[in-house]
Amino acid sequence: MMYRWLVGWLQMAAWLRLCSFCGVALLLTLLLWGVWLRPVQQQQQQWDQQWQQQGQRYRQQLQLLRAMPALVALQQQTEQLEAQLASAVNLSFSLSDLLNASGAVLEYWRPAGQGGELSLTLDWSQFIALLDYLSALQPALLSSQFNLQREEQQLRLVMELTNEN
Structure with a gap:
């Protein structure tokens, strides 16, 4: 087929x-x-x-x-803003700020010309918070002497503070 x-x-x-x-x-x-x-x-x-x-x-x-500013320009702006912030934030000593930052209980405060004597009742974590607050102050405060004693479950801190200037 x-x-x-x-x-x-x-x-x-x-x-x-x-x-x-x-x-x-x-x-x-x-x-x-x-x-x-x-x-x-x-x-x-x-x-x-x-x-x-x-x-x-x-x-x-x-x-x-391309419309965004360059990274270098942003870094410079950030540095300028940080410098302005650092100059604007001048942490000076305030008793109420110290008590709020540490959570300690004030026994007494005897102010003097460039500082004073301070007595607080606190625990260890509050003591660390207090030291953090004092280390951040500008101008720094000096502690010419302090006494830290244990009283039952708490600590009793007596310290003399003087302004560094």
Whole structure:
């Protein structure tokens, strides 16, 4: 049966054989394009669209980055602000601030010209908080002498404070 088709095709006129061959080739090309090349082409178009969208997004981000000040300028501004803050914050001694910071209980305070004598009841954690507060003061206070005694579960601190200036 197959031979009969082939013999019939070979006995046709040359121009008919050429037309039929071109028709079959065209049909195979269209079939190949529809099954394989068209989906690949559509996928390529999707990738191109994604590429363009990402490129536009990156260009926008780049414009935003260029509009931002340089890191060096930001660091200089930060240093200037820190210097202004340090000069503005001049922690001077305040008895109420000392009591709030440490949580100690005041027994007595005897102020003198450049300082005074202070007596407090506190525990160890409050004593550490008190030392932290005193170390942060500007100008610093000096303690010419202090006495720390244990009384039951608490500590009793008596100290003389004088201004460093």
